[in-house]
Amino acid sequence: MTSHNPHGHALASHTLPGHDHHAAERARSVADHAAAVVELLRPLREMDRIETLPLSQALGRALVQDVAAPLSLPPxxxxxxxxxxxxxxxxxxxxxxxxxxxxxxxxxxxxxxxxxxxxxxxxxxxxxxxxxxxxxxxxxxxxxxxxxxxxxxxxxxxxxxxxxxxxxxxxxxxxxxxxxxVGSDIAAGERALAAGTCLGPAQLGLLAALGLAEVTVFKAVTVLLVTTGDEVVEPGQPLPPGKIYDSNGTLLEAAMKQAGLLVRRAGISTDNPAELRALLRTEGQGADLVVTTGGVSKGAYEVVRQAMADQPVDFLHVAMQPGGPQGLGTFDGVPFLGFPGNPVSCLVSFEMFLRPALTELLGAPARRLPLRARLSLGEPGGQLTSPGHKHQVRRGSLQPDGTVRLEGGESSHLMHALAGSNVLVHIPAGVTELADGNEVEVWML
CATH class of the missing domain: 2.170.190.11 (Molybdopterin biosynthesis moea protein, domain 3.)
Structure with a gap:
């Protein structure tokens, strides 16, 4: 597996043993990888992927076209x-x-x-x-x-x-x-909602007030979700020595469902590449997207890398912490994303790449609300350090007074800290130190 600096601090100027000082130069920026994910998923906008639904079934979907008001409100x-x-x-x-x-x-x-x-x-x-x-x-x-x-x-x-x-x-x-x-809310003929609008309760209520019973939206995306690893066990089963319970499947399935995706779970794949390929082909029929977790780093037993050897899939490193190792391409013609195996890494990958791409292309889910908050580091003069060549994403709790308290460290296995968080805290590349009281961008979860 790819090794990481355990404390997330910028490395000293001298080269550590085994450290590739060109790695930062080769890493893809967060913005470039996000753009690549958008291009990979662009076929999801094709017109054969639209449907007309009654308003009662359109919650969380996005409009394909502008909707003009057929009458004035009030009439x-x-x-x-x-x-x-x-x-x-x-x-x-x-x-x-x-x-x-x-x-x-x-x-x-x-x-x-x-x-x-x-x-x-x-x-x-x-x-x-x-x-x-x-x-x-x-x-x-x-x-x-x-x-x-x-x-x-x-x-x-x-x-x-x-x-x-x-x-x-x-x-x-x-x-x-x-x-x-008459028309003090909206006049007949005016644009009521723009194409790409994510339909929440207020938007659906407006359409109903305008007398519309149905609406044309993009179809929900069906994703095949696969967890990999011989060391992973389904929750509820006995836990042998050296094994861990699979949290990634539940974590990502919940995040995807919350974002409006239709999730198909394929269970846990072993570290046998042939078995993984067979599972993807058996379970992936009709899926719009395949997402795997684990097996994308540079270790000796990276099953996803091995299973994709004959597929047009790139495995690369993004200048982001956590979530640096990423896979992107197609498997048998179906868009494929390979997320890292640590639970925080895979959720950050979803929030940074897949969710925003769906929002940009399909208008749903709704964008995460970005806010500005002041760091609360617990002590005056406290410092938060971050590797200068990476975009670091920390977990935090936004407080009523507009401050944000970090939850846990930067390590990508800290599920308890993630569960206690309500925001993602962004420290952009190029920022190496932040002091108590400094402003940061946070995304509401």
């Missing part, structure tokens, strides 16, 4: 408050008595408002023709709606008009007050 002027629909010109600043017309409940089609009258109106109800404002009920005298059955010509003088029915006293108000105008 008619409506009241923002429970109150009285009025002509603003009928009211004076000192207050005016207006005759009360029949009420306007939500969902009804009201009669036009007569001059000198006010119509009780509910929130969301259509503004009557002739009305241009709403006075909230709490500003009316009386400050409650009258029972229409009890408003007769014998109503007391404080609420009566000229013997023709009940009245209400209302203060002066400007035209447009508490009126939601």
């Amino acid at each position: 008619f002027a409506n009241s923002q408050m429970d109150g009285y629909a009025v002509r603003s010109g009928d009211l004076s600043d000192g207050g005016t008595h207006l005759r009360i017309m029949p009420p306007v409940p939500a969902g009804s089609s009201p009669q036009p408002l007569e001059p000198g009258a006010a119509a009780p109106i509910m929130t969301g109800a259509m503004i009557p023709a002739g009305a241009d404002a709403v006075v909230p009920i709490e500003k009316a005298v009386p400050d409650h709606f009258l029972d229409p059955a009890k408003t007769t010509a014998n109503t007391p003088a404080s609420t009566a008009g000229n013997g023709n029915g009940a009245t209400v006293r209302l203060p002066g108000t400007a035209a447009g007050t508490f009126v939601r105008s």
Whole structure:
């Protein structure tokens, strides 16, 4: 397996025994590898990979095309408050008595408002023709709606008009007050959602409000996920000496499902290259992508490297810690990504390369939200060091005060530290030291 500096510190200027000082020069940058993954997966955008789904099944998918609003929202002027629909010109600043017309409940089609009258109106109800404002009920005298059955010509003088029915006293108000105008949210014909938008609850709610029952989206990506290694045992089984439980399969499957992928698990492959090839061909039928974990470094028993010997797959080192060893190419024509075997390394690889590529090409999953946070290293004058030629990705916990506390060290096996984290902390290549209180970019997990 490829060896790593266990502390992630920049090496001293002298060359250590066995250290290849040209390795950093040959390593591919994070940006270049991310671009290569995008190009590998570009066929996932082909038009034969789209489908039309009802809104109830489109959560987490992304739009293939722009969606124009087929109608305005709101489609008619409506009241923002429970109150009285009025002509603003009928009211004076000192207050005016207006005759009360029949009420306007939500969902009804009201009669036009007569001059000198006010119509009780509910929130969301259509503004009557002739009305241009709403006075909230709490500003009316009386400050409650009258029972229409009890408003007769014998109503007391404080609420009566000229013997023709009940009245209400209302203060002066400007035209447009508490009126939601037609198209004030979006006008018919405007772009409601752009192509590539990831459909969350709010976006699906907008489409429903526009009367759309279905939407055209990219198909979900089906990925074959394979863990490799003779030393790996399925959780729940007895653990012989020298063996470890497989966390990568569960870790990556959960991350992929959360990102909207359809995951097909092929179990654990042995370190026999022929068996791995057979497993990939048997289980990979119909998959859009193959992802393996482990067996991609430069050791003597790197099964994925050996199994891909006759395939157009590159095995290379990316200037990133953890997750430097990577595999990329095709297996029997299917896009292939080989992630490292350590659990933190494989998750960081997914977050840095596969997830962003799917977002760029298909609009889903939604991008990780990048934030700026101040490092909290636990002590004034504390220092965080990072190898200058690598992009280091640390795990951390973002605190309510805007600081981020690192969880665990830089080692790629620290699952407990990963489980206690809610962000990835980025230290770009070229940065070798950061002090307590320095700003860093973090990605919310």
